[in-house]
Structure formats: C-alpha cells, structure tokens
Amino acid sequence: MEYRLGVDVGGTNTDAVILTEKNEVIAHTKSHTTPDIQTGITNSVNKVLQNVNFDKSAISTAMLGTTQCTNAIVERKNLNSVGVIRLGYPATLSLPPFTDWPADLVKALHPLTATLHGGNEFDGRKISQFDDAEVTSTLEKWRGKVSSLAVIGVFSPVNDEEEKRVAELAHQLYGDNFPVSCSAAVGSLGLIERENATILNSALNQVMQRTADGFINSLQQAGVSAATPYLCQNDGTLMSIDYARQHPILTIGSGPTNSIRGAAYLSSLENAMVMDIGGTTSDLGVLVNGFPRESSVAVDVGGIRTNFRMPDILSIGLGGGSIVRQQEDGSVTVGPDSVGYQIEDKALCFGGDTVTTTDIAVRLGQAQIGDPQLVQKKISLEFAQKAAAKIKAMLEESIDNMKTEAGDVDLLLVGGGAIVAPQTLKGVGKIYRDSLGSVANAIGATIAQIGGEYERLYTYDKVPRKEALADAQQKATDQAVQAGADGSTAHLVSVEETPIAYAPGNTTKVKLKVVGSLHIAGQ
Structure with a gap:
C-alpha cells in the first residue's frame, strides 16, 4: 500500500492530509501558518503523521499548495x-x-x-x-x-x-x-x-527556490524522504518541483483551486459553485466538469494586468477571524481585517478581547468552539443577529456576482471558517457540507493530476482543423509530461476554438488542455 501526503499553506492555517491509493482520507490536521513557511509545514506534517501507524517510506508522493508567490508580489518582497x-x-x-x-x-x-x-x-x-x-x-x-x-x-x-x-x-x-x-x-x-x-514569473524565481527547498527540507525533517514532491498549479493540477522552479507564477491562485477540487471530491459533484471560507477571506469559484472555471478576462495580479491562465475566483474580506464592529449609527460591519492565525489568542470565545465572526457563530449556536459563556456575557443577541444578517448579505451578494445565469445554484461550502455561514442563502438551491470540508484545500492538492495547456493561432485554410487540433493536443501533452505526467495516461479535458475576426484564412485561436496521472519513477 502506498500513501500520498498533501499540504496547503494558507494565510491563517497550514493543513495536511494523508490519502490512500484509492483516495480515502485516513488522517488530517490543521495548524497555524508560521511567518516562515518551512516551520508551519514541518509542524503540520509531523502532526498528521502522529495519526497513522505505517512506515513513512510508504508515502510515495507529497503535494504542496502555497500562497508564497502571491504574497511576494503583493508585499513587494524577496523579488529578483x-x-x-x-x-x-x-x-x-x-x-x-x-x-x-x-x-x-x-x-x-x-x-x-x-x-x-x-x-x-x-x-x-x-x-x-x-x-x-x-x-x-x-x-x-x-x-x-x-x-x-x-x-x-x-x-x-x-x-x-x-x-x-x-x-x-x-x-x-x-x-x-x-x-x-x-x-x-x-x-x-x-x-x-x-x-x-x-x-x-522572472521576479518570483528566488521565492520559488526558497519555497521548493523549504518543502523538501520539511519532508526530510519529518522523515518523509522517499516521497516525490509536487507543487499545485492554479488550474487544479500539479507540476513537478523542477517545472515549478521554471514557472512559479503558475502557483498564483492555486489555493482556491485546491479547495474547488477538494470540494468536488467530497461531494462527488462536477458542476457547482464552491465557497471556501478561511480565516481571513472567502474565495468563491465555479466547478465545471470537475475543474475550476478559468477566467475569460485579463487578471490583475498585485496591480499588474496579465493574461496567463487564472481561475475565475471572487474573494471577499470575510473569514472566521474577521473582526466585527458596531458603528455609531448602530450598524454592524464585518471585516475586511481579521485576527488571522491569532484567533485562539484574540477571539472572545478563547478568552481574548476581539469580536470575530466565529464569536457570532458561537453566540447563535451555529458552532461549539471555545467557551460559549464568555461570548454570551459580552455579545447581546441583537448585536449577534445584526452581524449574522450582514454576513448573510455579504455571502449572497458574492454568489450573485459569480452567477452566469438566473436560477438557484448548488453550493459546496468548505474551509475552516464555514461555520460562520448560515444554513440557507438566497439564490442557492442546496448547500453541501462535509466533515472534512475544513481541509478540502489539502485534499484537492493531494488528488490532483498533472496538467498541460497549449494555445496557438491556426489558419485552417492552410492547416486542416483536424491536423491543427492534433498538433495542439500533442503540444499540450508534451507540456504535461514536462510537468511530471505519465504521457500514456494524458487525455483531453477541454478544447476552445475562437475565430479571429478580420483575420484572413479562417484564422482561429485554439486553446486545449490535457491532464494525466503522476509519473512515478520506477513504475
């Protein structure tokens, strides 16, 4: 029996899971993210390994989803x-x-x-x-x-x-x-x-080197030395460490896509809306045929307009650690600031002095966390109900903004902060929750396959359509193999053909994606 280890580093928590060959979750854990990525990863890996009794050498692959590259751009730090x-x-x-x-x-x-x-x-x-x-x-x-x-x-x-x-x-x-x-x-x-x-991508080189080396060192310190390491891409697939060192920008947006893939696994649905509520933000995406919907427009990254592939994600400043305040006019505001990974020190239910959305959930009986008596003493029912109404309105607005057609949608609710969400939401038909939803991001990282994507303009008058599509599929497959896929398992998952207006010769933009299983050396 072989096992897989998945780790996802978020702004608040670092999650880790272990899955069997059949994608059964046998251990999971959640611990606070640390200022240096390596310590948090090491802590989570050691913690999750305490819950299993097999030899560590049985872990054949290890996957990491991380926000380090995103943070480096936003914070303007450690760039080449x-x-x-x-x-x-x-x-x-x-x-x-x-x-x-x-x-x-x-x-x-x-x-x-x-x-x-x-x-x-x-x-x-x-x-x-x-x-x-x-x-x-x-x-x-x-x-x-x-x-x-x-x-x-x-x-x-x-x-x-x-x-x-x-x-x-x-x-x-x-x-x-x-x-x-x-x-x-x-x-x-x-x-x-x-x-x-x-x-x-060039600017992120040393950030990725440090991240990759930190992940490898964490695995070695935890005794998981036989595992082949991978990093998560932002389309819900994986890439080898060497490929990630060359393409660090492909990790940007990988956190939400991991959650989307993990939610799909937990619910067995292939088409639905997914909301991942973490400690600081709520990330909303759409599951289409088992993969995250890709953004169709240019995406801003740290204030820069880019056109590399990115998932269609809407993020709002609402999480389990979001700070709740009463204004002078009696209204209530939620976020966007959050206590983040300090929630167990600052939230009322843990003996702190800051009102968070988690405290609101505890006050209204939506969650059993910390000491409910501390919350009841300091939060009135009226205030809690106003805060809950604000949370509900924020979530409903974000869901409405992500819809592409009228009608109710199915919503997969995951993330450690999902306890703050109400039982019903306007515009939602059914809400799916799972006991493993809090570590959906790490699950998504662990079950992912290797992906390859290729885009090019073809002139169908010169290159027959069938020949052009075959060429594009081969190029996408080659890219997947470079990223670590077993070429014999690569299969087509999406094809987009966009005719180019005013261009001669029936010119068409072809965009094609394939995915394949991990290529494990010696197999």
Missing part, C-alpha cells in the same frame, strides 16, 4: 532583479515595458529593459530581422546587474524560436542555471499582458 528583452523593434517602441505598473513594484525589481530586433506578425511573418550580436551585446552590458531574465517576442505563441535563441545565448554567457522566462511558455496572446506575466 529582472532584465527584460522585448523582441519587436521598431514596431513596439510606443509602449515600453512596465507601462502602467505601480512605481513601488517597479522599484522592487530594479529592472533593465531593451527592445531589440525580432518578433512576428500573427501569421508568422518577421517584424524585423533577429540579431544574435545585438542580443549578446545587451547581455554583456547587463552581466552582474540582473538576477533573472524575461524574454518577450511579439506573437511568440505563434513562433517561439527567437525567444528560445535568446535563452540559449543567456545561458552561454551567464551559465546554464541562470533563470530565463520565455513568454510563450507563460502567457497567452496579447503582448503587454503576456509581457507582464513573464516579468512577474
């Missing part, structure tokens, strides 16, 4: 200095890199930029002739001044040969291990948004 090479001279000079970026984030990256010859039109024709010597000269000037490189070619998703050549030249000058991000492997069509995503 980035050199940005755009291939598109002279056509793209009117809008230079970092246009419309927050000044504090630009400052944190210490960037150097250059727009050089190269790039393509949408049909593959050259904008200008790529020049090896020009690239080499630029890289020589930057030697020792940047710690990572972002390379962006105009329409590189159509032809990425020039980007790959820049990476090759950079490795010749800076060494094989120097981090280079090529935009065709990061973002979608649309130069500026793809460029932004690629720059962020």
Whole structure:
C-alpha cells in the first residue's frame, strides 16, 4: 500500500492530509501558518503523521499548495532583479515595458529593459530581422546587474524560436542555471499582458527556490524522504518541483483551486459553485466538469494586468477571524481585517478581547468552539443577529456576482471558517457540507493530476482543423509530461476554438488542455 501526503499553506492555517491509493482520507490536521513557511509545514506534517501507524517510506508522493508567490508580489518582497528583452523593434517602441505598473513594484525589481530586433506578425511573418550580436551585446552590458531574465517576442505563441535563441545565448554567457522566462511558455496572446506575466514569473524565481527547498527540507525533517514532491498549479493540477522552479507564477491562485477540487471530491459533484471560507477571506469559484472555471478576462495580479491562465475566483474580506464592529449609527460591519492565525489568542470565545465572526457563530449556536459563556456575557443577541444578517448579505451578494445565469445554484461550502455561514442563502438551491470540508484545500492538492495547456493561432485554410487540433493536443501533452505526467495516461479535458475576426484564412485561436496521472519513477 502506498500513501500520498498533501499540504496547503494558507494565510491563517497550514493543513495536511494523508490519502490512500484509492483516495480515502485516513488522517488530517490543521495548524497555524508560521511567518516562515518551512516551520508551519514541518509542524503540520509531523502532526498528521502522529495519526497513522505505517512506515513513512510508504508515502510515495507529497503535494504542496502555497500562497508564497502571491504574497511576494503583493508585499513587494524577496523579488529578483529582472532584465527584460522585448523582441519587436521598431514596431513596439510606443509602449515600453512596465507601462502602467505601480512605481513601488517597479522599484522592487530594479529592472533593465531593451527592445531589440525580432518578433512576428500573427501569421508568422518577421517584424524585423533577429540579431544574435545585438542580443549578446545587451547581455554583456547587463552581466552582474540582473538576477533573472524575461524574454518577450511579439506573437511568440505563434513562433517561439527567437525567444528560445535568446535563452540559449543567456545561458552561454551567464551559465546554464541562470533563470530565463520565455513568454510563450507563460502567457497567452496579447503582448503587454503576456509581457507582464513573464516579468512577474522572472521576479518570483528566488521565492520559488526558497519555497521548493523549504518543502523538501520539511519532508526530510519529518522523515518523509522517499516521497516525490509536487507543487499545485492554479488550474487544479500539479507540476513537478523542477517545472515549478521554471514557472512559479503558475502557483498564483492555486489555493482556491485546491479547495474547488477538494470540494468536488467530497461531494462527488462536477458542476457547482464552491465557497471556501478561511480565516481571513472567502474565495468563491465555479466547478465545471470537475475543474475550476478559468477566467475569460485579463487578471490583475498585485496591480499588474496579465493574461496567463487564472481561475475565475471572487474573494471577499470575510473569514472566521474577521473582526466585527458596531458603528455609531448602530450598524454592524464585518471585516475586511481579521485576527488571522491569532484567533485562539484574540477571539472572545478563547478568552481574548476581539469580536470575530466565529464569536457570532458561537453566540447563535451555529458552532461549539471555545467557551460559549464568555461570548454570551459580552455579545447581546441583537448585536449577534445584526452581524449574522450582514454576513448573510455579504455571502449572497458574492454568489450573485459569480452567477452566469438566473436560477438557484448548488453550493459546496468548505474551509475552516464555514461555520460562520448560515444554513440557507438566497439564490442557492442546496448547500453541501462535509466533515472534512475544513481541509478540502489539502485534499484537492493531494488528488490532483498533472496538467498541460497549449494555445496557438491556426489558419485552417492552410492547416486542416483536424491536423491543427492534433498538433495542439500533442503540444499540450508534451507540456504535461514536462510537468511530471505519465504521457500514456494524458487525455483531453477541454478544447476552445475562437475565430479571429478580420483575420484572413479562417484564422482561429485554439486553446486545449490535457491532464494525466503522476509519473512515478520506477513504475
């Protein structure tokens, strides 16, 4: 018998679960997140292992979902200095890199930029002739001044040969291990948004190195040395540690997607709305055919407009630790600030002096946590009812905002803060809860498969549709294998074909996704 270990690091709690080969949960735990990620992971792993009696070497795989990359961008901390090479001279000079970026984030990256010859039109024709010597000269000037490189070619998703050549030249000058991000492997069509995503990917290199090393060290300290480690992507799938080191931006948004996948597993539903209520926020997403619905619009990450794939998630400042206040006019506010991982020190029901949504749930009999007597003494029934009405209204509004059609939806309610939600909500047909819902995120991380995605413009008048789709599926499969999938198990899960208006030759944007089982060495 082999087992799998899943860990999810949130802003408030770090959850860990152990599953069997048949996806049966045999142990789970929840502990507070620590300022340094490694200590919190180690604590949770050690704690969950105390609940099992098999040899640790039987754990074959370990999965980590983390918000470290998201936090680094939001907090502007621990980011690489980035050199940005755009291939598109002279056509793209009117809008230079970092246009419309927050000044504090630009400052944190210490960037150097250059727009050089190269790039393509949408049909593959050259904008200008790529020049090896020009690239080499630029890289020589930057030697020792940047710690990572972002390379962006105009329409590189159509032809990425020039980007790959820049990476090759950079490795010749800076060494094989120097981090280079090529935009065709990061973002979608649309130069500026793809460029932004690629720059962020480059900036996150050392954050991901520290996260990956911390996870591996935590596993070794806990004695789980035989497990193959994986990180969670933001589409509900996994990637190998090596792939994650090259594509750290793909972890952004992975927390909510883990919860969505975990909720799907617990409910056996493939289409529903999912709400994950944590300690600080409530994240709302949509389950479509067993996977999170992807956002169809450009997504802001830390104030930067990007177009790499992101789940369609709505987050509101409502969690189990959200602070509840009465205003001078008698109204009640909830959040967005939260006591977070300090809830057991600050909430009334634990002997603290701060009114939280958890205290409201305890006062109204929705939860049996801490000492109810402490809450009853300090919170009147009228105040608790006003707070509950506010919580209900906030949840109902967020559900309504995520709907794409009229009518009631099924809601899967998960997360440690789910106790603050009422039993009924307007616009919801049935609410599904599960005793393991508080660790749905870690479950989602543990059951995930490896995914691969490919997007490109095809001219169907030149390349027959059947041939184009087969090519795209092979490229997506290749990407999944690079991320750690067993190629023989890779199968198609979604295809999107979008005709491009005004483009000649029946030009169509094809976006295709495959998933496969983990490739375990020796099997």
